[in-house]
Amino acid sequence: MIDTHIHADSRTSEDFEKMFISGIDTAITCSYYPYKINNNPEILLNHLNRILNFDPKRAKEYGLDLKVALGIHPTNSLKNNEIIFEQLEKWIENKEIVAIGEIGLDENSDLEKKVFKKQLELAENTKSKVIIHTPRKNKLKVLSEIKEIVLENINPKLVVIDHINLNTVEELIDEEFTIGLTVQPQKMEVEEAIEILDKYGFDKFLLNSDISNKPSDPLSVPRTIRTLKRLGYDEKEINKLAFKNAKKFFKI
Ligand SMILES: [Zn+2]
Numbered sequence: 001m002i003d004t005h006i007h008a009d010s011r012t013s014e015d016f017e018k019m020f021i022s023g024i025d026t027a028i029t030c031s032y033y034p035y036k037i038n039n040n041p042e043i044l045l046n047h048l049n050r051i052l053n054f055d056p057k058r059a060k061e062y063g064l065d066l067k068v069a070l071g072i073h074p075t076n077s078l079k080n081n082e083i084i085f086e087q088l089e090k091w092i093e094n095k096e097i098v099a100i101g102e103i104g105l106d107e108n109s110d111l112e113k114k115v116f117k118k119q120l121e122l123a124e125n126t127k128s129k130v131i132i133h134t135p136r137k138n139k140l141k142v143l144s145e146i147k148e149i150v151l152e153n154i155n156p157k158l159v160v161i162d163h164i165n166l167n168t169v170e171e172l173i174d175e176e177f178t179i180g181l182t183v184q185p186q187k188m189e190v191e192e193a194i195e196i197l198d199k200y201g202f203d204k205f206l207l208n209s210d211i212s213n214k215p216s217d218p219l220s221v222p223r224t225i226r227t228l229k230r231l232g233y234d235e236k237e238i239n240k241l242a243f244k245n246a247k248k249f250f251k252i
Pocket of ligand 1: 005006007030032102133210212
């Protein structure tokens with residue numbers, strides 16, 4: 001199984017062990033710095049370097065293959081971002097990251113939009129995959145802005161839009177985006193994810209736990225996959241969600 005969106009830097013080694021033992025072979029860790037940055041790019045750069053240089057080794061000790069996505073999370077948007085972009089270009093060139101992420105809009109401020117667009121341009125120019133965050137609050141309204149910006153700036157085939165639920169899936173289903181389902185306490189239960197899959201099929205979706213410093217379930221991917229199995233869903237369809245769609249999309 002592949003958990004397509006986690007925040008390994010805020011989780012313990014015990015989580016990695018549980019995930020691996022429960023059948024997760026690979027996870028993709030995304031950047032999100034949960035503290036104040038004060039427009040200081042050095043703080044963010046430290047955070048990104050820590051993810052890249054430290055967490056994959058930590059996870060590997062427990063068997064978990066941790067891939068890395070780096071970028072400027074919308075809540076970490078900063079004006080002074082040149083050194084971050086310089087580094088992002090190098091990481092992409094050296095194939096050290098599998099995607100730019102997570103990026104997107106949260107409070108929908110002008111600065112967030114500016115930084116978001118700049119990262120989409122970089123992704124389009126380098127043909128990088130992007131993992132896009134959608135907020136907990138005002139999800140549908142912000143999502144329609146995100147969709148508009150994405151369609152103007154990048155090939156939608158490079159994009160996964162994440163944390164989509166029953167209320168927002170209609171907005172994306174007819175587009176060429178890949179759609180991320182996040183099963184996490186306070187975000188979405190297993191049953192809601194299954195309702196979406198029942199309605200729209202398994203082809204367009206990736207699955208993740210988004211484990212972070214917020215309430216999280218490191219086993220939400222195996223919980224969802226095994227529930228589908230218990231309920232008698234077709235093995236081929238389950239495998240798409242468990243790993244095949246993610247392998248194809250991220251080329252991992
Ligand atoms: Zn996240």
